[in-house]
Amino acid sequence: MTKATGQGTRPSSAEQGAATRKAILTATAALIGEVGWGQVTMRAIAARAGVPHGAISYHFQGKDDLLRQAAIAGTLQALAEPLAMAQAAGDVREMFEGTLGWFAGGGLEDPSVALLLETVRQSSRDPSLREPLATEMRRFRAALTELVRRDQEQGAITADPPASGTATVVAALLDGLLLHLILDPELDLQGAAEAVRTLLRGG
Amino acid sequence: MTKATGQGTRPSSAEQGAATRKAILTATAALIGEVGWGQVTMRAIAARAGVPHGAISYHFQGKDDLLRQAAIAGTLQALAEPLAMAQAAGDVREMFEGTLGWFAGGGLEDPSVALLLETVRQSSRDPSLREPLATEMRRFRAALTELVRRDQEQGAITADPPASGTATVVAALLDGLLLHLILDPELDLQGAAEAVRTLLRGG
Amino acid sequence: MTKATGQGTRPSSAEQGAATRKAILTATAALIGEVGWGQVTMRAIAARAGVPHGAISYHFQGKDDLLRQAAIAGTLQALAEPLAMAQAAGDVREMFEGTLGWFAGGGLEDPSVALLLETVRQSSRDPSLREPLATEMRRFRAALTELVRRDQEQGAITADPPASGTATVVAALLDGLLLHLILDPELDLQGAAEAVRTLLRGG
Amino acid sequence: MTKATGQGTRPSSAEQGAATRKAILTATAALIGEVGWGQVTMRAIAARAGVPHGAISYHFQGKDDLLRQAAIAGTLQALAEPLAMAQAAGDVREMFEGTLGWFAGGGLEDPSVALLLETVRQSSRDPSLREPLATEMRRFRAALTELVRRDQEQGAITADPPASGTATVVAALLDGLLLHLILDPELDLQGAAEAVRTLLRGG
DNA sequence: TATGAATGAGTTTTCATTCAT
DNA sequence: GATGAATGAAAACTCATTCAT
Numbered sequence: 001m002t003k004a005t006g007q008g009t010r011p012s013s014a015e016q017g018a019a020t021r022k023a024i025l026t027a028t029a030a031l032i033g034e035v036g037w038g039q040v041t042m043r044a045i046a047a048r049a050g051v052p053h054g055a056i057s058y059h060f061q062g063k064d065d066l067l068r069q070a071a072i073a074g075t076l077q078a079l080a081e082p083l084a085m086a087q088a089a090g091d092v093r094e095m096f097e098g099t100l101g102w103f104a105g106g107g108l109e110d111p112s113v114a115l116l117l118e119t120v121r122q123s124s125r126d127p128s129l130r131e132p133l134a135t136e137m138r139r140f141r142a143a144l145t146e147l148v149r150r151d152q153e154q155g156a157i158t159a160d161p162p163a164s165g166t167a168t169v170v171a172a173l174l175d176g177l178l179l180h181l182i183l184d185p186e187l188d189l190q191g192a193a194e195a196v197r198t199l200l201r202g203g
Numbered sequence: 204m205t206k207a208t209g210q211g212t213r214p215s216s217a218e219q220g221a222a223t224r225k226a227i228l229t230a231t232a233a234l235i236g237e238v239g240w241g242q243v244t245m246r247a248i249a250a251r252a253g254v255p256h257g258a259i260s261y262h263f264q265g266k267d268d269l270l271r272q273a274a275i276a277g278t279l280q281a282l283a284e285p286l287a288m289a290q291a292a293g294d295v296r297e298m299f300e301g302t303l304g305w306f307a308g309g310g311l312e313d314p315s316v317a318l319l320l321e322t323v324r325q326s327s328r329d330p331s332l333r334e335p336l337a338t339e340m341r342r343f344r345a346a347l348t349e350l351v352r353r354d355q356e357q358g359a360i361t362a363d364p365p366a367s368g369t370a371t372v373v374a375a376l377l378d379g380l381l382l383h384l385i386l387d388p389e390l391d392l393q394g395a396a397e398a399v400r401t402l403l404r405g406g
Numbered sequence: 407m408t409k410a411t412g413q414g415t416r417p418s419s420a421e422q423g424a425a426t427r428k429a430i431l432t433a434t435a436a437l438i439g440e441v442g443w444g445q446v447t448m449r450a451i452a453a454r455a456g457v458p459h460g461a462i463s464y465h466f467q468g469k470d471d472l473l474r475q476a477a478i479a480g481t482l483q484a485l486a487e488p489l490a491m492a493q494a495a496g497d498v499r500e501m502f503e504g505t506l507g508w509f510a511g512g513g514l515e516d517p518s519v520a521l522l523l524e525t526v527r528q529s530s531r532d533p534s535l536r537e538p539l540a541t542e543m544r545r546f547r548a549a550l551t552e553l554v555r556r557d558q559e560q561g562a563i564t565a566d567p568p569a570s571g572t573a574t575v576v577a578a579l580l581d582g583l584l585l586h587l588i589l590d591p592e593l594d595l596q597g598a599a600e601a602v603r604t605l606l607r608g609g
Numbered sequence: 610m611t612k613a614t615g616q617g618t619r620p621s622s623a624e625q626g627a628a629t630r631k632a633i634l635t636a637t638a639a640l641i642g643e644v645g646w647g648q649v650t651m652r653a654i655a656a657r658a659g660v661p662h663g664a665i666s667y668h669f670q671g672k673d674d675l676l677r678q679a680a681i682a683g684t685l686q687a688l689a690e691p692l693a694m695a696q697a698a699g700d701v702r703e704m705f706e707g708t709l710g711w712f713a714g715g716g717l718e719d720p721s722v723a724l725l726l727e728t729v730r731q732s733s734r735d736p737s738l739r740e741p742l743a744t745e746m747r748r749f750r751a752a753l754t755e756l757v758r759r760d761q762e763q764g765a766i767t768a769d770p771p772a773s774g775t776a777t778v779v780a781a782l783l784d785g786l787l788l789h790l791i792l793d794p795e796l797d798l799q800g801a802a803e804a805v806r807t808l809l810r811g812g
Numbered sequence: 813t814a815t816g817a818a819t820g821a822g823t824t825t826t827c828a829t830t831c832a833t
Numbered sequence: 834g835a836t837g838a839a840t841g842a843a844a845a846c847t848c849a850t851t852c853a854t
Contacts, residue, residue, distance in 0.1 A: 017817060036325065038241020042845060054819050057846060114327065121320050122239065124385050134387040161401045165394030168383070169402070172395065173372060176379025180371070182327050184337040191368030192375065198364045199372070199402045220834080245828060257831095257836045266828065423838060442731065444647020448824060460840050463825060520733065527726050528645070530791050540793040567807045571800030574789070575808070578801065579778060582785025586777070588733050590743040597774030598781065604770045605778070605808045626813085651849060663815045663852095672849065819851075826844070833836085 021059050023049040028066055029074030033114030037122050040067065071119045072132050078112030079136045086143040091151050092170060092200065095144070099174050100193055108181055117182075141171050158202040224262050226252040231269055232277030236317030240325050243270065274322045275335050281315030282339045289346040294354050295373060295403065298347070302377050303396055311384055320385075344370050361405040427465050429455040434472055435480030439520030443528050446473065477525045478538050484518030485542045492549040497557050498576060498606065501550070505580050506599055514587055523588075547573050564608040630668050632658040637675055638683030642723030646731050649676065680728045681741050687721030688745045695752040700760050701779060701809065704753070708783050709802055717790055726791075750780050767811040 027049035031040045042063060046053050060066040082099070089095035107113065123130035144167035151157040157166065173196070181187050230252035234243045245266060249256050263269040285302070292298035310316065326333035347370035354360040360369065376399070384390050433455035437446045448469060452459050466472040488505070495501035513519065529536040550573035557563040563572065579602070587593050636658035640649045651672060655662050669675040691708070698704035716722065732739035753776035760766040766775065782805070790796050 014817085020818085036241050036328065038239050041843085043843085052819055053846095054821095054848090055817090057848095058818065063845065114324075117320075117324050120382060120386060121317075121324055124317065125239070130386055137383065137386055158401055161398035162394055164391065165396075165398035166402075168380075168391060168395040169376060169398045172379030172383050173376045174379065175382050176375030176377065177371075179323060179378050179382065180340065180375050183323060183333060183340055188367065188371060191365055192371040193368075195364035195368035195372045198361055199369070199405075202402075202405060223835095244826085246826095255836055256838090260829065261835065420838085426839085442647050442734065444645050447822085449822085458840055459825095460827090460842095461838095463827095464839065469824065520730075523726075523730050526788060526792060527723075527730055530723065531645070536792060543789065543792055564807060567804035568800055570797065571802075571804035572808070574786075574797060574801040575782060575804045578785030578789050579782045580785065581788050582781030582783065583777075585729060585784050585788065586746065586781050589729060589739060589746055594773065594777060597771055598777040599774075601770035601774035601778045604767055605775070605811075608808075608811060629814095650847080652847095661815055662817090666850065667814065815852105815854085817851105817853090819849105821848095821850105823847070824845085827842095828840105829842105830838105830840075831836105832838090 017059070020049075020051055020055055023051060024056055024059060024066070025070045025073055028070035029115055030111055032067065032071060032074070032118050033111045037067065037071075037118045042066075068126065068129060071115065071122065071129060074112070074115050075119045075133060076136055078116055079140065083136070083140050083143060086140060086147065089147060091154075091156060092144070092147045093151075093156070093197065095147060096170060096174070096196065097193065100177070100189055103178065103181055104189055108178070108185075113178065113182075137171075141167050144171055157200050220262070223252075223254050223258055226254060227259055227262060227269070228273045228276055231273035232318055233314055235270065235274060235277070235321050236314040240270065240321045245269075271329065271332060274318065274325065274332060277315070277318050278322045278336060279339055281319055282343065286339070286343050286346060289343060289350065292350060294357075294359060295347070295350045296354075296359070296400065298350060299373060299377070299399065300396065303380070303392055306381065306384055307392055311381070311388075316381070316385075340374075344374050347374055360403050423465070426455075426457055426461055429457060430462055430465060430472070431476045431479055434476035435521055436517055438473065438477060438480070438524050439517040443473065443477075443524045448472075474532065474535060477521065477528065477535060480518070480521050481525045481539060482542055484522055485546065489542070489546050489549060492546060492553065495553060497560075497562060498550070498553045499557075499562070499603065501553060502576060502580070502602065503599065506583070506595055509584065509587055510595055514584070514591075519584065519588075543577075547577050550577055563606050626668070629658075629660050629664055632660060633665055633668060633675070634679045634682055637679035638724055639720055641676065641680060641683070641727050642720045646676065646727045651675075677735070677738060680724065680731065680738060683721070683724050684728045684742060685745055687725055688749065692745070692749050692752060695749060695756065698756060700763075700765060701753070701756045702760075702765070702806065704756060705779060705783070705805065706802065709786070709798055712787065712790055713798055717787070717794075722787070722791075746780075750776050753780055766809050 024045060028040065028045050031044055031048060035044075042053070042056055045066070046056055049055075056066065060069065085098060086095055089098065119129060119133060123133055141164070145164045148157060148163040148166045148170070152159040152163060177187075177189070177192060181189070227248060231243065231248050234247055234251060238247075245259055246256065248269070249259055252258075259269065263272070288301060289298050292301065322332060322336060326336055344367070348367045351360060351366040351369045351373070355362040355366060380390075380392070380395060384392070430451060434446065434451050437450055437454060441450075448459070448462055451472070452462055455461075462472065466475065491504060492501050495504065525535060525539060529539055547570070551570045554563060554569040554572045554576070558565040558569060583593075583595070583598060587595070633654060637649065637654050640653055640657060644653075651665055652662065654675070655665055658664075665675065669678070694707060695704050698707065728738060728742060732742055750773070754773045757766060757772040757775045757779070761768040761772060786796075786798070786801060790798070
């Protein structure tokens with residue numbers, strides 16, 4: 001129980017390197033969300049991460065390599081929270097309304113949302129980016145499917161269509177509302193929520 | 204008959220200018236979708252439009268100005284078709300399934316989709332971009348609301364929630380499915396469609 | 407006799423461009439000879455040519471492209487003089503001794519010599535560089551062959567071997583002496599010249 | 610048997626260091642010939658030599674120092690073989706034709722040839738490089754002079770000019786042919802050889 | 813003694829913009 | 834009105850060298 005990777009006071013060279021790497025990745029992910037994939041510059045990354053120019057070239061192959069790695073790491077981390085919430089939620093409705101609440105509470109301004117959108121957009125030009133994202137999305141839909149199934153068993157949701165179909169619909173609906181909210185903050189979320197409640201209940 | 208606005212032999216200078224302007228805008232919109240907002244270069248635009256370099260600076264204020272104008276014009280044009288379809292559709296289900304059919308038939312590869320996503324993403328950084336897009340989206344939801352209302356009157360859709368709420372849900376759902384499809388072409392659209400059909404019918 | 411390409415006082419834009427291009431090529435060729443193929447920098451070229459940075463990228467594809475073009479143009483120009491001399495010489499001996507005289511008189515320090523060596527060396531890595539050089543060399547040997555043939559007819563040179571063989575020997579000998587002189591300025595050119603005189607005379 | 614200077618189990622630290630040094634020098638010489646003096650990088654050297662980065666800075670003063678040492682060591686080694694051949698040859702003709710045979714058999718592709726040319730070229734910019742090369746060349750010409758003298762005594766070569774002059778001519782001729790062959794692999798070596806045979810014989 | 817992570821000066825390249833014609 | 838040559842600021846990238854361990 002006394003294990004310590006740092007083994008004492010001074011950080012080893014390798015540990016320092018890992019920290020630098022992580023700082024660069026974090027700064028890059030943040031900048032992608034803030035200024036957009038194509039507007040990110042190495043200079044800005046270095047400044048944000050607080051590391052010298054050369055450190056980036058030393059740790060990463062090039063700009064493309066860096067953006068890719070940062071985007072993947074960043075989005076996976078961003079998706080971890082919603083996934084955990086979905087797995088922890090008691091039923092679909094709780095999960096749905098929770099997410100809507102997060103939207104309404106300013107979740108849209110979360111940097112992760114911007115990063116996510118940038119990455120999705122870029123992934124249609126770079127297959128190596130799409131794969132990990134798609135995997136995570138499937139995981140999310142799987143968790144939702146589980147919720148739906150439970151609700152169906154309890155009669156809270158119409159059991160007719162396969163649970164996976166309903167899960168896909170709920171997941172897509174949430175992301176679609178996010179998209180519409182970005183464009184139009186005045187969007188009537190309450191009305192949409194009420195409609196969903198009714199529809200899920202089965203009229 | 205020969206004194207028409209310019210249908211004679213040589214195009215007037217003004218007409219030529221308008222044509223050049225339009226060619227530049229079209230080329231720009233296409234390139235935004237293809238390579239991404241930040242990767243578009245003036246030279247590439249000129250080459251694609253088949254106009255000389257200088258023509259761009261001559262007709263537009265600068266790069267930002269050009270991209271903005273092209274994005275707005277391009278997205279409005281791209282959204283015109285779905286809007287027309289929504290207005291022409293007989294009921295929600297027809298419209299919904301029609302769109303899904305378009306998705307399945309390769310609609311995702313349509314350059315307009317890419318342009319649209321780029322513009323939405325960019326609009327969160329540029330309010331002047333958001334306004335026209337939001338307006339068009341509201342128009343689309345309004346048309347959908349009309350469809351929903353008609354369906355409710357005929358009992359094809361549960362009348363409980365306000366029509367506008369259901370319309371918002373349907374619109375968001377479509378865009379959300381689009382997003383998920385971009386990431387995961389294997390997405391089970393059929394299952395989702397079946398679930399929607401059941402839900403809308405009211406269980 | 408009053409023809410003027412410049413057509414008056416101000417140089418046209420195109421003429422100015424051609425002048426800039428030529429200045430860049432000249433500066434590049436000079437620098438290749440001075441500092442070596444791989445040590446030439448775009449910055450140094452721009453400074454030497456007296457043109458701004460961007461002018462180089464504007465006129466040439468990239469560094470490789472520029473060096474290649476400059477090397478070819480420079481070496482062809484450098485080879486033009488010896489070729490003319492060979493064509494104008496009365497006999498082989500006159501040509502041979504003339505070249506040796508040029509060597510002794512400081513010809514080795516001529517920038518063209520350095521450029522030539524750099525280009526020959528580089529040409530073994532870049533076939534597109536070799537072709538034009540080889541062609542010019544063949545032209546030079548052809549001119550020499552003509553001289554040898556004339557000498558053979560007059561009995562000044564042994565007629566046994568084909569003239570082209572003797573011409574190749576003479577050409578190679580000159581370049582070989584150049585090479586050895588570069589390494590060892592104390593080389594006994596006189597002794598070598600005397601030997602050649604005797605050998606050519608046929609003992 | 611086990612107390613030899615280090616032929617036992619573990620190589621002493623000093624021996625290891627010497628081996629590393631030699632590996633670095635060998636890799637450097639090879640790279641100079643392959644990519645050109647100015648294109649050699651420390652990282653490439655380390656990779657080729659199979660030693661860590663730091664080892665180079667540890668063993669050598671800097672890049673210039675390393676290249677110089679490697680070039681000198683490499684060229685001296687490369688010149689050792691021809692020198693031995695010249696000293697072992699029975700007469701000039703045997704030596705000459707032997708070298709021509711080596712040329713024709715692909716000797717041009719030998720890495721040493723490239724290294725030699727690079728070093729000669731560089732030596733005109735770095736006197737400390739020229740000295741050892743010139744010394745070796747003089748040694749080579751001295752061996753040739755000995756051969757020529759022997760031939761002259763046997764009447765196989767015209768005795769008129771001093772042997773050293775003829776030796777210089779033969780040496781330069783060989784290097785000149787090498788140069789021309791690099792540019793033009795189609796060069797008629799046979800014709801040149803025939804001419805040399807006739808000329809040396811004295812008509 | 814030996815290593816390799818880190819640095820930053822220097823290099824090439826791209827590109828929006830300007831402006832003379 | 835229209836063009837495209839020219840510019841220089843800024844970007845990405847390379848790489849010899851340093852230095853803590």
